[in-house]
Amino acid sequence: MIKILSAISALLLTMTNFVQAEEKPYSPYVGRDFPQNVYFGDTHLHTNISLDAYGDGNRNIGPDGAYRYAKGEEIEGHDGVPVRISRPLDFLMVADHAEYLGIVPAIANGDETLRATEAGANWGKLMDEDKWGEVFGEFIIDVTSNKPRIESPEFTRSVWHDIIDAAETHNDPGKFTAIIGYEYSPFPDGDNLHRVVVFRDGAEKTRQVVPFSSFDSTNPEDLWDYLEAYEEKTGGQVLAIPHNANLSNGRLFSLKTYEGDPMTREYAERRMRWEPLYEATQMKGDSETHPVVSPDDAFADFESWDRANLGMLKESTPELKPFEYARPALKNGLAMEQELGVNPFKFGMIGSTDSHTSFSNAEEDNYLGKYAVATPSKDRWKKLMGEGIPGRVTDMYEWETSMSGLAAVWATENTRAALWDAMKRKEVYATTGPRMRVRMFGGFELTKIDAFSKDMAAIGYDKGVPMGGSLFDAPEGTKPTFLIAALRDPDGANLDRVQIVKGWLDTDGGVHERVYDVAVSDGRDIIDGKVTTDVGSTVNLETASYTNTIGDAALITGWTDPEFDPKIDTFYYARVLEIPTPRWTAYDVVRLGSVMPKEARMVLQERAYTSPIWYAP
Secondary structure: HHHHHHHHHHHHHHHHHHHHHHHHOOOOOOOOOOOOEEEEEEEEEEOOHHHHHHHOOOOOOOOHHHHHHHHOOEEEEEOOOOOOOOOOOEEEOOOOOOOOOOOHHHHHOOOOOHHOOHHHHHHHHHHHHHOOOHHHHHHHHHHHHHHOOOOOOOHHHHHHHHEEEHHHHOOEEEEEEEEEEEEEEHHHHOOOEEEEEEHHHHHHOOOOOOOOOOOOOOOOOHHHHHHHHHHHHHHHOEEEEEEEEHHHHHOOOEEEEOOEEEHHHHHHHHHHOOEEEEEEEOOOOOOOOOOOOOOOOOOOOOOOOOOEEEEOOOOOHHHHHHHOOOHHHHHHHHHHHHHHOOOOOEEEEEEEEOOOOOOEEEOOHHHHOHHHHOOOOOHHOOOEOOOOOOOOOOOOOOHHOOOOOOOEEEOOOOOOOHHHHHHOOOOEEEOOOOOOEEEEEEOOOEEEEHOOOOOOOHHHHHHHHEEOOOEEOOOOOOEEEEEEEEEEEOOOOEEEEEEEEEEEEEEOOOOEEEEEEEOOOOOOOOOOOOOOOOOOOOOOOOOOOOOOOOEEEEEEEEEEEEOOOOOOOOEEEEEEEEEEEHHHHHHHHHOOOOOOOOOOOOEOOOOOEOOOOOOOO
């Protein structure tokens, strides 16, 4: 009898263990649904369909060639020489200008219907005579004045469908994502208010609409109406990403609406619904911050373009800077939230190329020009940019062009839906080109040691929020701790440091910022939030080379804000700096024999910017 009872007990114990095992599997990875991969890509690439790209020499490479290049294929460049990206991208969105979509190449190639119009006949004649400067000048007049000389909805729809078809052909879920989208390019008086429009959906839904352009309206609120109408009509999803505030003449991050009216709560809510991200770095300069607005930041002057607007029609002034860069906009957003109850500038940050060559690379040693007229040549650095723009008051040269940048997206898989969802929740970051891997979490239950756990991400999601998230109502006696892990690009340079950029609103409504060094390479000391010595440099300009004998391959830290005030609104984002490396201009000197002007930058420190984490009491 005792033996029978023992056997029954053993059986029950086994069954209990089995049930417990079913409730909580042995494998700790079962059921994990948080993002475990970062994907690198470009949401802002122009092909020969864009009027300025075609006019500047991109005559033969359309969306198909752009996707093949991004996927790592070797293709023929604009000068007949083969070109190739160093490593394939994970995703790409061809974002051709909606204004005169496809019309320029069609007229150039003899489209009879378009050439039958008065403007088409005139432009066709100028193109045949190779007078592209005059053609471009007329296009600029049309775009800045919002008065199209040719309107053909049927033609626009056919080109849009071709763009969609190319994306469908190259979209390979899990391997390579071809996102459907375009660029909305308002250019009032030369001020850059451009946005890229990013669809979550495929052909079935995106073919139901045509791109909304600045010829329809230059007011972004009307673009938001279009995005809302798209979602209501198709059941799909869409968002927009502004870029180049540094060339907006202070208008992109103005504290008023496009029409000059005071912001309202409804305006702020709509802006953040439709524009959750900002393109903080790309070919036309970096727009994270500027020395005028961040005078105590030693790294603020990075790839700065000190022009007032894209048309180079106005001179820049210091008074505009707070409304042209991401960091002051994030600070102003805190103040606006106090006034409106909603933060209109609560955006995440990405980078992209804005290349007009169909080549989506951002590698300093592979500078193929951002326009086809700047393909590799000894004297390309002196090309005058913006030729043909009437009324230009300032000059801009090719050597000033930045090689930036890429979008880094933490997503559950490499698909349109997963990437778009990550963009919408702002779990993204910008890089100026290198594919460094950066994670950031913040929370009141996190500890500094959590940063060094094998399961840092699992802990971060469980006890805090990732980049792009928000914290509220600090428990009494607590301070937020941030976990940051940065791993260098495996094919790139070591890391110099990780910084936390903090912005806050004081009790009197004033906005402030401070940059903390929180992890540094080579065992250097940090005193009161500042590293005591620079990382140095191994750059050899005679050979355009560097070595990874300084810096660290990875920097990981947990950091608690020593000056946290639970009563005030605050944001935090990480900035990761590489060691110094050669700029593309240095490679041109060595490879092509270029003789650069003394003003040309030859060395740079590439970087990444995470989306912020916000705190509100």
